[in-house]
Amino acid sequence: MMSSHPAAGHGHGNGHGNIEVDPIWDNDDDSTYESAGSGTSIGSITHSIHEYVFENGRRYHTYFGVDKYIIPTDEQERDRLDLNHEVLLQQLRGELHGAPAPKEPKRILDVGTGSGIWAIDMAEKYPDCEVLGIDLSPIQPNWVPPNCRFEIDDAEEEWIHVDNSFDFIHMRNLNQGISHWDHVLSEAYRCAKPGTYLELSESGQKFYSDDGSISGSSAMLSFTQKLGEAMLRIGRPPMSDGMQEAMLMRAGFVDIHSFTLKMVMGPWPKDARMKKIGIMNWAQSESAFQAYSMAALTRILGMSYEEADRICREALDETKNKSKHVYLKHYVAYGRKPAGDERNTRKRKAREESPDSGDSGDSGKGSTLRGVR
Ligand SMILES: C[S@@+](CC[C@H](N)C(=O)[O-])C[C@H]1O[C@@H](n2cnc3c(N)ncnc32)[C@H](O)[C@@H]1O
Structure with missing residues (x-):
């Protein structure tokens, strides 16, 4: 079934509609974007080893253990997160x-807040609401709205927050640091106020093309295959279709909706908005390939720095080939914690329908609405 979020667009790259290639990229002689003056890079690397491990030219935070989160949290990564x-x-x-937007929220939680940019934006949008961002790593800015604050915490531990205390909970792109999603979501369920939403928002790690422009020999595909293998080995498989909805359902959320965004790579789409997105993604890919994979490939798969670096560079180079019209999928799913009365009704109904099924009233079964944007 389709849900109708405005991000669904109309064939402009969000969801299942094919993205039309801008003819300008197909009609000249160069096979890469380099000569078009489109080469780009972002940020600058600051080198610091205070309380961190410094590896492969990047800084990794180690307070919760070296392998707790295997993406760097340095200045370069903060720039990428903001982008x-x-x-x-x-x-x-x-x-x-x-x-759906929270109604007159008093407390909002952003789990794995990173550079804190989402929490800051929400605090500006809801000045009467306290927005709390938690993260493993203290990389958030000091100058933030007065109603925004940050705490260092591991979302996989027992949450210190009281039951029914948040009006909205947001978790975006922290899959690389979570091995026990069911535990995290059961804590989120406990701490969400009845009737409020939890949103999960994760990028997948596979590349797709609508026109078959990447194939088995693609460097991008071998990159994702290696990265996927490494993450699976440590029990953190990349997000894929339907995973988030199943997790929300298991935790007890209801009215589950989901949609998939196409994160295009490069300026190839004809549509102006998607072209802009593609250029920004291109810019972040300058550091993203390495950020996501250097520790995974070297520490988990045992590759040398040179081999891992080559895999990243070849994949990055391939994004600059004009004939490759690729995108990643970004999965968004959200569910509502049932209100008190509703929970009792659901439990009663479940008992009536299936007297032997035990206490399964919060399962949310039958309430998933799969949307494709
Ligand atoms: C890729 S960043 C995304 C940041 C932010 N959510 C965003 O979308 O801009 C992931 C962040 O999640 C944090 N993280 C990963 N695992 C975590 C955990 N178990 N508990 C708390 N934070 C975690 C990392 O430290 C990192 O800052």
């Missing part, structure tokens, strides 16, 4: 989330 936030704002047509 990725802009990409997702574009994809969601200016919205900060896909779930």
